[in-house]
Amino acid sequence: MEITIESPHIEISLELQKEINARLSGLIKMYDRIVSCEVILKKEKRDGQKDYCMEAKLLVPKGFLFAAENAESFETALDKLVEDIKRQLNWHKEKLQGAHHQVNLN
Numbered sequence: 001m002e003i004t005i006e007s008p009h010i011e012i013s014l015e016l017q018k019e020i021n022a023r024l025s026g027l028i029k030m031y032d033r034i035v036s037c038e039v040i041l042k043k044e045k046r047d048g049q050k051d052y053c054m055e056a057k058l059l060v061p062k063g064f065l066f067a068a069e070n071a072e073s074f075e076t077a078l079d080k081l082v083e084d085i086k087r088q089l090n091w092h093k094e095k096l097q098g099a100h101h102q103v104n105l106n
């Protein structure tokens with residue numbers, strides 16, 4: 001799986017890049033048909049506080065999965081994002097397996 005990380009207007013550490021790659025690459029163990037993943041990191045100011053936003057778009061067979069999380073740090077946003085993507089991957093796999101079973105039953 002190819003992972004692309006974009007962080008317009010901000011510089012992120014090599015450690016964070018490695019962590020993002022490691023955590024998202026781990027999803028391939030759950031579903032080995034992920035084609036690619038695009039990650040966008042943003043830092044926003046809301047109500048005088050910094051807000052760290054992370055978005056991920058995974059290209060999978062028959063579509064894509066998308067998740068976006070805001071948190072007090074990129075690391076926390078990554079944790080939430082990975083959990084969200086895992087739920088979506090499970091749902092996507094079940095949907096595809098259900099469609100496969102329906103075809104076989106007819």
